[in-house]
Amino acid sequence: MRVNGKSALACNTQLGDALARAPGGEIVVEPMGNMPVLKDLIVDMDAVHWKKIQRVVPWLLPEGEPPEREYIVEPEAMIDITQSMACIQCGVCVSACLSMEVDPEFIGPAALAKAYRFVGDPRDAHTEDRLSDLAEDPHGIYDCTHCFACIEVCPKDVAPMNQIMRLRRHATGDYGIKDRNNGYGHEKAFVDIIERYGTLHESQLLPRSYGQGSLIRSQVEPRALKQLIESLPTAVAGLRSGKVSPKAALIHHKLPDQEQIRRIYHEIETGDGERLELNLYIVGEEGEGGAAEQDPSTGDGSEASTVPGEAGTERGGAEQ
Amino acid sequence: MPQHDVLVIGAGLAGMRAALAAADEGVSVGVISKIHPVRSHSNAAQGGINAALNPEDSWESHAYDTVKGSDYLGDQDAIEIMCREAPKEILHLEHLGVTFHRGAEGKLGTRAFGGASAARTYYVADITGQAILHVLYEQLMRRSEVFRYEEWFTTALVQDDDGHVAGAVTRNIRDGSMELFGAKTVILACGGNGRVYNPTTNALICTGDGIAMAYRIGAPLMDMEMIQYHPTTLAGNGLLITEGARGEGAHLYNAQGERFMEKYAPNKMELASRDVVSRAEQTEINEGRGFPDGTVALDITVVPRKRIHEALREIVNVGRDFAGVDITKDPVHIKPGNHYTMGGIKTDIDGQTSVPGLYAAGEVACVSVHGGNRLGANSLLDTLIFGRRSASTPPTPPRASACRRSPTPAWAKRRAWWPTSSGASARAGACPRSRTSSAPRWTATQRCIATTRACARRSPSSSG
Ligand SMILES: Cc1cc2nc3c(=O)[nH]c(=O)nc-3n(C[C@H](O)[C@H](O)[C@H](O)COP(=O)(O)OP(=O)(O)OC[C@H]3O[C@@H](n4cnc5c(N)ncnc54)[C@H](O)[C@@H]3O)c2cc1C
Ligand code: SF4
Numbered sequence: 069m070r071v072n073g074k075s076a077l078a079c080n081t082q083l084g085d086a087l088a089r090a091p092g093g094e095i096v097v098e099p100m101g102n103m104p105v106l107k108d109l110i111v112d113m114d115a116v117h118w119k120k121i122q123r124v125v126p127w128l129l130p131e132g133e134p135p136e137r138e139y140i141v142e143p144e145a146m147i148d149i150t151q152s153m154a155c156i157q158c159g160v161c162v163s164a165c166l167s168m169e170v171d172p173e174f175i176g177p178a179a180l181a182k183a184y185r186f187v188g189d190p191r192d193a194h195t196e197d198r199l200s201d202l203a204e205d206p207h208g209i210y211d212c213t214h215c216f217a218c219i220e221v222c223p224k225d226v227a228p229m230n231q232i233m234r235l236r237r238h239a240t241g242d243y244g245i246k247d248r249n250n251g252y253g254h255e256k257a258f259v260d261i262i263e264r265y266g267t268l269h270e271s272q273l274l275p276r277s278y279g280q281g282s283l284i285r286s287q288v289e290p291r292a293l294k295q296l297i298e299s300l301p302t303a304v305a306g307l308r309s310g311k312v313s314p315k316a317a318l319i320h321h322k323l324p325d326q327e328q329i330r331r332i333y334h335e336i337e338t339g340d341g342e343r344l345e346l347n348l349y350i351v352g353e354e355g356e357g358g359a360a361e362q363d364p365s366t367g368d369g370s371e372a373s374t375v376p377g378e379a380g381t382e383r384g385g386a387e388q
Numbered sequence: 389m390p391q392h393d394v395l396v397i398g399a400g401l402a403g404m405r406a407a408l409a410a411a412d413e414g415v416s417v418g419v420i421s422k423i424h425p426v427r428s429h430s431n432a433a434q435g436g437i438n439a440a441l442n443p444e445d446s447w448e449s450h451a452y453d454t455v456k457g458s459d460y461l462g463d464q465d466a467i468e469i470m471c472r473e474a475p476k477e478i479l480h481l482e483h484l485g486v487t488f489h490r491g492a493e494g495k496l497g498t499r500a501f502g503g504a505s506a507a508r509t510y511y512v513a514d515i516t517g518q519a520i521l522h523v524l525y526e527q528l529m530r531r532s533e534v535f536r537y538e539e540w541f542t543t544a545l546v547q548d549d550d551g552h553v554a555g556a557v558t559r560n561i562r563d564g565s566m567e568l569f570g571a572k573t574v575i576l577a578c579g580g581n582g583r584v585y586n587p588t589t590n591a592l593i594c595t596g597d598g599i600a601m602a603y604r605i606g607a608p609l610m611d612m613e614m615i616q617y618h619p620t621t622l623a624g625n626g627l628l629i630t631e632g633a634r635g636e637g638a639h640l641y642n643a644q645g646e647r648f649m650e651k652y653a654p655n656k657m658e659l660a661s662r663d664v665v666s667r668a669e670q671t672e673i674n675e676g677r678g679f680p681d682g683t684v685a686l687d688i689t690v691v692p693r694k695r696i697h698e699a700l701r702e703i704v705n706v707g708r709d710f711a712g713v714d715i716t717k718d719p720v721h722i723k724p725g726n727h728y729t730m731g732g733i734k735t736d737i738d739g740q741t742s743v744p745g746l747y748a749a750g751e752v753a754c755v756s757v758h759g760g761n762r763l764g765a766n767s768l769l770d771t772l773i774f775g776r777r778s779a780s781t782p783p784t785p786p787r788a789s790a791c792r793r794s795p796t797p798a799w800a801k802r803r804a805w806w807p808t809s810s811g812a813s814a815r816a817g818a819c820p821r822s823r824t825s826s827a828p829r830w831t832a833t834q835r836c837i838a839t840t841r842a843c844a845r846r847s848p849s850s851s852g
C-alpha cells in the first residue's frame with residue numbers, strides 16, 4: 069500500500085518511523101497505485117501486476133532435451149540473476165512506477181526484472197527473441213524513464229531499474245537490436261552528444277536520435293519528422309518563456325576540458341572488453357549488498373553456517 | 389460448480405508439485421490457495437534442500453542420516469523412497485529453471501547442513517524455498533491444464549454416500565461467495581499448523597486448516613505430539629533468527645548478564661543441539677532469570693561486523709525491520725518457538741490417506757519421514773517427493789480440458805514450446821501481447837474499466 073504517499077510494504081514499516089514522516093502527525097494509508105482498486109485498500113493485482121508478469125513469457129525456455137544431469141553454467145551467472153530471483157512479487161515497485169502512471173501499458177519494473185531473470189539465465193535459449201520482443205514493444209524496456217522510484221521502494225533490493233538497464237545493454241550492446249521505438253538510437257545519441265560536447269545538447273537529442281547526425285546535416289528519418297513536429301510546441305514554449313535562448317539552443321557550448329571526456333570514452337572502448345556492472349544502488353557495506361553478491365565458493369548464505377559440533381548424532385542436527 | 393479430476397488444496401511446494409504431476413498425467417487439475425501461491429509458507433525456507441546427488445555421496449547415507457535424525461522414529465521404507473528419488477527431483481527442478489547456485493566447473497553447488505554426513509544441501513543464496521516456489525509457479529503459469537483458484541479459502545471436504553471424498557466447499561475471498569468444487573481426487577497440501585503455538589516461526593497462514601478438515605471427516609492423524617522447537621525466535625513475533633548466528637559465535641545471556649549455557653552444556657555452550665538450547669532458555673525464563681518480556685538475549689555483537697554483513701544479512705534486516713534493533717550494535721531479545729510439525733494426516737508412500745479419494749502431502753501430511761525430529765533441509769524434499777507421488781496415480785482416464793486459448797506472440801508461435809493457452813490468462817481475460825499487436829492504447833480510466841470488467845467475468849463457472 070502507500071504510506072504517507074510512498075509505496076511500501078505495510079508489514080515491515082515501523083509505525084514510529086511512519087509517524088515521524090507523517091505530515092501533520094497523521095499517518096495516511098492508501099491502496100497501491102497503478103492498479104484498479106477493488107475495495108478499501110484492496111487492489112486487483114491480477115489485472116495489472118500478474119498480467120504484466122505473464123507478458124514477459126515467465127518460464128525458462130531451454131533448447132532441446134534436458135541433459136542427463138544438470139546444465140553446466142557459469143557460477144557467476146546464477147549469482148547474477150539471484151538479484152531478480154529475490155523478487156517477492158509484492159508489486160510495490162509497480163505501485164511506485166512513474167512511467168506506468170503515464171503509460172499504463174508499460175510492462176513495468178517487476179515484470180522486466182523478471183524478464184532479466186531469463187535473459188541473464190544461460191540455460192535459456194531465446195535470449196535474443198526475448199530482448200527484441202521487449203525492445204520492440206512500445207511499452208517495453210525503453211519506456212522506463214530512469215526515475216529510480218522502483219529502486220527506492222523495493223523491499224528486497226531487486227533494483228528493478230538496474231535490471232531494465234541491463235536488458236537494454238544486452239539488447240543494444242550484445243545483440244545490436246535496432247528497435248522501432250528508436251531506443252537504440254536515443255541511447256546512442258546521448259553517448260555521442262556527451263562525447264562531443266561534454267554536456268547534453270538538448271536541441272540535438274531528438275534529431276540525432278532519429279537521424280545520423282545533427283538536424284542540419286543528417287537525413288532525418290520520416291518517422292522522426294512527425295516526432296520533431298510534435299515536439300515543436302514544447303520548443304516554442306521554451307523559447308517564449310526564456311528558458312532557452314535561440315543561441316544556446318543552436319550553438320551549444322562545449323565543456324572546457326573536452327579532452328578528459330574523450331579519454332574516458334577511449335578508456336571504455338579500448339578496455340579489455342569486460343563490461344563493468346556497477347551495482348551502485350545496492351547500498352551497504354562490502355558483502356552486504358544483496359544475495360547477488362554472495363560468494364558461491366564458500367556457499368555460506370545466512371542459513372548455511374551450520375552449528376559446528378552439532379552435525380552428527382543429536383536431534384539438533386535439524387537446521388531449518 | 390467447478391469440476392476437476394484432481395483438486396489440489398494448497399499451492400506451496402507440495403501443492404504445486406502435485407498439480408504439475410497431475411497435469412503431466414493429462415487430467416484436469418484445479419489448485420486452490422487461500423493466498424496467492426507465491427506467498428505460501430514454503431517461501432520461508434532459506435537454507436536449502438537435501439539430495440545425495442554427488443557421485444561420492446549415496447542415498448543410503450542420506451537415508452541413514454534421516455533415520456538417525458528422526459530419533460529412529462521415522463518410517464524407514466518411506467525414508468528410502470524419499471532419499472532414492474531425491475537426486476532425480478533436484479535435477480528435475482534444475483531443468484525447470486531453479487537457479488541453484490553452482491560450485492566449481494559450473495555444476496550444482498552444495499553446502500553442509502547439520503545432521504548430514506556429507507555436504508548435500510542444494511541452495512539458492514538464502515532464498516531456496518522462494519526460488520523453487522517461484523519456478524514452480526512459472527511452470528503453473530505455463531500449463532493450460534491447471535486452473536488456479538488464487539485467494540480461495542477451503543472450509544470443508546465433501547464426501548459422497550460411500551464416504552469417498554468428492555470435492556470441497558470453498559469461499560472466494562474476493563467476493564465472499566461460497567462455491568462447491570467437485571473432484572474425483574482431493575490432494576490436501578495446506579502446510580503446517582504452527583500458529584496453534586505461540587511463539588512460532590510460522591507465518592499467519594499456517595493454521596492447520598488441512599489437518600482439521602481431514603480430521604473432521606475421520607482421517608487419522610499421526611505423530612501430532614512431534615513438534616520441532618527452534619531456540620532463537622524473535623521476541624514479540626517469533627521470526628526466525630537462524631542457527632547460523634550462534635554458528636558464527638553469538639552468545640546467549642539471561643537478564644542477569646550470565647552466559648547461562650555454561651550451566652546446561654559447558655562444552656558446546658550455545659552450540660548444543662536445538663532441543664537442549666531451547667529447554668535451557670525456557671528454564672531460565674521460567675525460573676525468573678529472563679527479561680520482563682519473557683525472553684533472553686542473543687548477543688551477535690561479538691561476531692565481527694563485516695562477518696555479520698556477509699553471513700547474516702537477512703538477520704540484520706529482520707532485526708532492523710521487526711525489532712528496531714541494529715544487531716551489529718545491540719543484543720536482541722529471543723525465546724524458543726515452535727518451528728515445524730512433524731506429524732500430520734497419516735498417509736502411505738503414495739500420499740493416500742485412509743479416507744478414499746483423499747490424499748495429502750507436505751507439512752500437512754505424515755508419511756512419516758521425519759519421525760521425532762526433522763533433519764534440516766529435508767522438509768522441502770518431503771513436499772516435492774510426496775507431492776509428486778500423491779498425484780501420480782490418476783483417478784480416471786484423461787479428460788480434455790475446456791480452456792480458452794490466449795493469443796501467442798508471433799516469435800513464440802514458431803516454437804513448439806509455447807503453451808497452447810494459459811489457465812490464468814484465460815481467466816483473467818489477460819493476454820500476453822505480441823509486439824506487433826494492434827491492441828488499443830488505453831487511458832488509465834479505460835484500462836481500469838476494462839480490468840474491472842475482466843475481473844467481474846472471472847466467475848467460477850467460466851473457469852471451470
Ligand atoms: C522459518 C522457516 C524456515 C524453514 N527453512 C527450511 C529449510 O531451509 N529447508 C527445508 O527443507 N524446510 C524448511 N522449512 C520447512 C518448510 O518450509 C515447510 O515445511 C514446507 O515449505 C511446507 O510446504 P507445504 O507445501 O507443505 O506448505 P506451505 O508452503 O505452507 O503451503 C500451504 C498452502 O496451503 C494453502 N492453504 C492452507 N490452508 C488452506 C485453505 N483452508 N484453503 C485453501 N488453501 C489453503 C496455502 O494458501 C498455501 O498455498 C522452514 C520452515 C520455516 C517456518
Ligand atoms: S526507474 Fe523506470 S521502471 Fe523504475 S519506477 Fe522509474 S520509470 Fe518505473
Ligand code: SF4
Pocket residue numbers: 154155156157158159160161162177178181221222223224225226227228
Ligand atoms: S522488484 Fe521489489 S518492489 Fe518490485 S515486486 Fe519485486 S520485490 Fe516487490
